[in-house]
Amino acid sequence: MSAVFVVNSGSSSIKYQLIDLATEKATVTGLIERIGEPGSFIANHAEGMQVVLAKLGDVDDLIAVGHRVVHGGSEFDGPTLIDDEVEREIEALARLAPLHNPANLLGIRAARRALPDVPHVAVFDTAFHQTMSPAAYTYAIDAEIAREYKVRRYGFHGTSHKYVSEQAALQLGTPLADLRTIVLHLGNGASVTAVDGGISIDTSMGMTPLQGLVMGTRSGDIDPAVLVHLNRAAGMSVTELDELLNRRSGLLGLTGMGDMRDVQDAAINGNEAAELALQVWRHRIRHYIGAYYAQLGGLDALVFTAGVGENNALLRRRALAGLEHMGIMIDNDRNELASRAARVISPAGAPVTVMVIPTNEELEIARQVASIV
Numbered sequence: 001m002s003a004v005f006v007v008n009s010g011s012s013s014i015k016y017q018l019i020d021l022a023t024e025k026a027t028v029t030g031l032i033e034r035i036g037e038p039g040s041f042i043a044n045h046a047e048g049m050q051v052v053l054a055k056l057g058d059v060d061d062l063i064a065v066g067h068r069v070v071h072g073g074s075e076f077d078g079p080t081l082i083d084d085e086v087e088r089e090i091e092a093l094a095r096l097a098p099l100h101n102p103a104n105l106l107g108i109r110a111a112r113r114a115l116p117d118v119p120h121v122a123v124f125d126t127a128f129h130q131t132m133s134p135a136a137y138t139y140a141i142d143a144e145i146a147r148e149y150k151v152r153r154y155g156f157h158g159t160s161h162k163y164v165s166e167q168a169a170l171q172l173g174t175p176l177a178d179l180r181t182i183v184l185h186l187g188n189g190a191s192v193t194a195v196d197g198g199i200s201i202d203t204s205m206g207m208t209p210l211q212g213l214v215m216g217t218r219s220g221d222i223d224p225a226v227l228v229h230l231n232r233a234a235g236m237s238v239t240e241l242d243e244l245l246n247r248r249s250g251l252l253g254l255t256g257m258g259d260m261r262d263v264q265d266a267a268i269n270g271n272e273a274a275e276l277a278l279q280v281w282r283h284r285i286r287h288y289i290g291a292y293y294a295q296l297g298g299l300d301a302l303v304f305t306a307g308v309g310e311n312n313a314l315l316r317r318r319a320l321a322g323l324e325h326m327g328i329m330i331d332n333d334r335n336e337l338a339s340r341a342a343r344v345i346s347p348a349g350a351p352v353t354v355m356v357i358p359t360n361e362e363l364e365i366a367r368q369v370a371s372i373v
């Protein structure tokens, strides 16, 4: 028997799981929240990691530690054994993912210090999207500037998109190579990916996890000239604009509420701002479904995953209503079935198989770690 310890170190939290490779089940699982917030008894990630490791206790069969790292740039396209050099590269990439990479790095440093005798492996959100073509990842700006500052689309949530698209093929009993799939990862952060035969060909997030869908607090797609305008007309600084788009936009910006459950309740109770937010959220999702249907040259499966996608039948139905002309339809009874299992929610015989598949980034990380140690 052997186990992999998986760490997902976020800006204010550390999520962790000990995964037994034989059964692929988590034998220890936990979450430390509100690191560094006023009143929290955990001041930083090093301290948080001590608490996590104390809970983990002694594991004789630990073969490696896997770390989720959000930004791997163009440097990393697969699971990577972490040494001091890799740590430095992750640090250098923090400029492209200031909300995520510094926290990932703190987790790595604390865990390497505490568990120096096992290999530590980084699994990057960006890796799965490294297969995108230059046509899909190039922004049409000055090519020299783009090269020098590494400006291009990278895409994120790749570990989830990979896991979910593979599960879809397994569930349908279709070879992955034959399947054209759109994965809707709708969590607090949200992204859509077009997967052709197991390969990511396009994704909605960009150079950073800000582009694309309407998220809890992030704006998603916006005309970049809005930033110039707000700088000139409202005197907003770069820092203020960053804060505006990443932390005070999306559902929160439109309604004052960042959690989809609250927005939905408000909309049902007649709150007009909440209803508009749901319409914008839905409009953006459909924009990407249409775009990726075209890029894929047809569609076999459309999959919902992550917090909102897995749990909210009403929003799934709203997102897809009126797409019957594309072969995309939902069976209401199947959709509303309360189940935690991967399942089909389109009617039997529908041209596009619509599915709900719970994501499991930790298990996918453990598998990738095991593949290289």
Ligand SMILES: Nc1ncnc2c1ncn2[C@@H]1O[C@H](COP(=O)(O)OP(=O)(O)O)[C@@H](O)[C@H]1O
Binding pocket: 186, 187, 188, 189, 216, 258, 259, 260, 261, 306, 307, 308, 311, 312
């Ligand atoms: N039943 C539900 N209806 C709508 N939203 C939900 C529901 N359950 C969870 N969520 C939303 O899912 C989000 C968390 O999803 P998750 O995939 O865990 O995101 P993250 O990994 O980005 O934290 C929360 O913002 C929460 O509002």
Ligand SMILES: CC(=O)OP(=O)(O)O
Binding pocket: 070, 125, 156, 157, 187, 188, 189, 190, 209
């Ligand atoms: C990349 C990203 O947006 O991650 P999360 O959804 O965990 O914030």
Ligand SMILES: [Mg+2]
Binding pocket: 187, 188, 189
């Ligand atoms: Mg997530």
